[in-house]
Amino acid sequence: xxxxxxxxxxxxxxxxxxxxxxxxxxxxxxxxxxxAEPDTIAAVMKKIRPAVVVNAAAWxxxxxxEQEIAGAEAANRDGPEALAKACAQAGIPLxxxxxxxxxxxxxxxxxxxxxxxxxxTVYGRTKAEGEQAVLxxxxxxxVLRTAWVYSAHGKxxxxxxxxxxxxxxxxxxxxxxxxxxxxxxxxxxxxVAIIGRIEETGWRDxxxxxxxxxxTGDATWHGLAVEALQQAQRHGQAMPxxxxxxxxxxxxxxxxxxxxxxxxxxxxxxxxxxxxxWRDSVEKTVAxxxxxxxx
Ligand SMILES: NC(=O)C1=CN([C@@H]2O[C@H](COP(=O)(O)OP(=O)(O)OC[C@H]3O[C@@H](n4cnc5c(N)ncnc54)[C@H](O)[C@@H]3O)[C@@H](O)[C@H]2O)C=CC1
Numbered sequence: 607x608x609x610x611x612x613x614x615x616x617x618x619x620x621x622x623x624x625x626x627x628x629x630x631x632x633x634x635x636x637x638x639x640x641x642a643e644p645d646t647i648a649a650v651m652k653k654i655r656p657a658v659v660v661n662a663a664a665w666x667x668x669x670x671x672e673q674e675i676a677g678a679e680a681a682n683r684d685g686p687e688a689l690a691k692a693c694a695q696a697g698i699p700l701x702x703x704x705x706x707x708x709x710x711x712x713x714x715x716x717x718x719x720x721x722x723x724x725x726x727t728v729y730g731r732t733k734a735e736g737e738q739a740v741l742x743x744x745x746x747x748x749v750l751r752t753a754w755v756y757s758a759h760g761k762x763x764x765x766x767x768x769x770x771x772x773x774x775x776x777x778x779x780x781x782x783x784x785x786x787x788x789x790x791x792x793x794x795x796x797x798v799a800i801i802g803r804i805e806e807t808g809w810r811d812x813x814x815x816x817x818x819x820x821x822t823g824d825a826t827w828h829g830l831a832v833e834a835l836q837q838a839q840r841h842g843q844a845m846p847x848x849x850x851x852x853x854x855x856x857x858x859x860x861x862x863x864x865x866x867x868x869x870x871x872x873x874x875x876x877x878x879x880x881x882x883x884w885r886d887s888v889e890k891t892v893a894x895x896x897x898x899x900x901x
Contacts, residue, residue, distance in 0.1 A: 641685025711863020781850025
């Protein structure tokens, strides 16, 4: 089997894939591989000759994207399209990662893949356009929409809360946005299983398209913070007071969806993959942060 090319450098998902994927994973990042520099895409594809590509690179700075529109479009739409074209030329599958923020969050129920996208931010719009671009460019494309990604490495909400809780006796956290916290290790495990299935059966038409791939169970940011901080308390960190506040009390340049829960059952039907419950994965992640392996 040829290499699994993983884009995204030292990002959360790319790091989890490099840790879990074994010797087959070749991880590339900027400047060697830059989605905003199409020549680098072609050069890396030629050099690595992958059997499959996982695009874990993206412009993920949601608020900054509101100003840096061209950068977000290059990383989230145009670069992925060029990468998908290169995969089509090579005849190989592309697994491309997208986001719950393609939805506005006012459906009042978990979103399914057939729901129309309704992005309300530059990040959400560029990711939604990226999904369509990669699907059109390569018939062997699996788009995985995930959500609220955290890990023991990189920049994420769980680490931010634990660091803030170590310094402050009281925290205020948004309690009226709902979503599915997803461990990047769990998503990486799911991606490895999906690749395994594709290689076992050969490509099937039902693999092409969009799949929701988020952690089981839902939470608010406040609920996720409380769970992470309670786990940190088990490792000796003091528990701060955590007050739930309204979105309106925490204004951000980019509007967040109120309820972007994803229904991930299509992933189970087609690939037999279910991500673990977020509480179990937060427990493991926090244990790892405190230098213990929860297994
Ligand atoms: N972090 C989150 O909460 C969520 C992430 N996602 C999606 O999951 C995927 C993985 O996200 P994370 O690992 O959390 O992100 P991350 O921000 O940890 O990593 C993204 C990586 O992409 C790289 N990158 C940015 N622009 C690039 C460019 N022009 N060319 C090449 N590399 C570039 C960054 O340097 C970084 O290493 C992304 O597609 C993201 O949109 C979806 C929902 C939520």
